[in-house]
Amino acid sequence: MGAEEGNPAQQQQQPCIENENENVEALLEAARYDDIDDLMSLASAGVPLDSKDAQGRTALHMAAANGHLDIVEYLIRNGVDLNAYNVEKNTALHWACLNGHIEVVKNLIMAGADLTILNSHERCALDEAVSNGKAEVINAFREAVVHAELSGARIS
Numbered sequence: 366m367g368a369e370e371g372n373p374a375q376q377q378q379q380p381c382i383e384n385e386n387e388n389v390e391a392l393l394e395a396a397r398y399d400d401i402d403d404l405m406s407l408a409s410a411g412v413p414l415d416s417k418d419a420q421g422r423t424a425l426h427m428a429a430a431n432g433h434l435d436i437v438e439y440l441i442r443n444g445v446d447l448n449a450y451n452v453e454k455n456t457a458l459h460w461a462c463l464n465g466h467i468e469v470v471k472n473l474i475m476a477g478a479d480l481t482i483l484n485s486h487e488r489c490a491l492d493e494a495v496s497n498g499k500a501e502v503i504n505a506f507r508e509a510v511v512h513a514e515l516s517g518a519r520i521s
């Protein structure tokens with residue numbers, strides 16, 4: 366037995382992933398649980414940050430749904446598809462609006478997320494905030510759109 370095999374601390378520091386599905390699951394779990402170190406390690410090991418699981422979810426979906434702004438910012442900086450959608454056609458912006466994550470909503474809008482994408486229920490991200498009574502998100506959404514337009518960002 367090698368030294369690395371016998372030391373659980375070393376095993377946790379370095380992701381030991383054997384196949385692509387495990388890579389994707391590890392990436393999404395890191396985003397879901399706000400583990401920026403694991404996310405960066407997986408990216409350094411060559412796991413594409415835009416990877417999708419069987420439901421079409423990406424790391425950006427998971428980070429946005431859970432309000433992990435640091436992960437969202439990292440993914441945006443690294444050029445992930447802001448408009449990737451899952452099997453229900455929800456984008457990260459849909460999930461951020463639905464769950465009330467104001468700063469994530471603002472960052473996605475400022476980065477150029479498409480505001481017009483309709484999910485499988487024919488709702489855009491703002492519709493999700495409205496239908497779930499997320500007044501603070503609605504206000505932040507509108508403010509972010511105005512700010513983005515004033516700063517010359519492309520709003521769609």
